[in-house]
Amino acid sequence: MPVSSTQRLFFTLTLQPTLARNIVHWRNQTFDVQRPARPTPATQLHLTLAFLGDTRPAQRDSLCRIAERLQNQPFSLTLDNLGHWPKAGIIWLGPRDSPRPLLALASALRAAAVRCGLPQPATPFSPHITLFRRAHHPLILPSQTPGWSVSFSHFSLYCSELTPRGSRYTELQRWSLGAPHAV
Ligand code: ATP
Ligand code: MG
Numbered sequence: 001m002p003v004s005s006t007q008r009l010f011f012t013l014t015l016q017p018t019l020a021r022n023i024v025h026w027r028n029q030t031f032d033v034q035r036p037a038r039p040t041p042a043t044q045l046h047l048t049l050a051f052l053g054d055t056r057p058a059q060r061d062s063l064c065r066i067a068e069r070l071q072n073q074p075f076s077l078t079l080d081n082l083g084h085w086p087k088a089g090i091i092w093l094g095p096r097d098s099p100r101p102l103l104a105l106a107s108a109l110r111a112a113a114v115r116c117g118l119p120q121p122a123t124p125f126s127p128h129i130t131l132f133r134r135a136h137h138p139l140i141l142p143s144q145t146p147g148w149s150v151s152f153s154h155f156s157l158y159c160s161e162l163t164p165r166g167s168r169y170t171e172l173q174r175w176s177l178g179a180p181h182a183v
Pocket of ligand 1: 121
């Protein structure tokens, strides 16, 4: 099958536009990170649940059928942690404590990926929102974040296109969290 028939996909949580703008505003005031570090635009801030990589249409359809049947619960978390992975060049914002439903959702989606023939890393899921990429140099992080509390009631399947100007994301589908026929 030609490579062009695959899509680079990932399951993700998306942020409300107002929250994303608040995070970017705080980031721009708080961090003094120079080039070549690349700040993530507000519209691209997200929390990846499972990276699928190059996915064939049949695999995508199977994943969507599995995602449709999941009955994972909605949850809230607090964005109160910052980290820097210098080797990956990532500065991130995330929760100090991961709620169980978040871990369960990521685990279910990783399992779905494996069932569809998309291998998953052996490393544990580490929830984070990338604030900067290409930040390989040492730096001192701010001591705290505003500690935003965020509720998530759906998750999405995104397609990522790699371009010379960075990745371009498109939401393909989204699913509500919670039992579909709950009253
Ligand atoms: P760029 O690669 O241009 O820096 P990006 O990393 O956001 O941008 P993608 O590489 O398409 O774009 O990744 C989409 C999402 O999946 C991102 O949240 C990224 O962190 C995550 N991701 C990418 N590769 C992996 C991987 N091998 N393991 C886990 N997560 C990954
Ligand atoms: Mg990448």
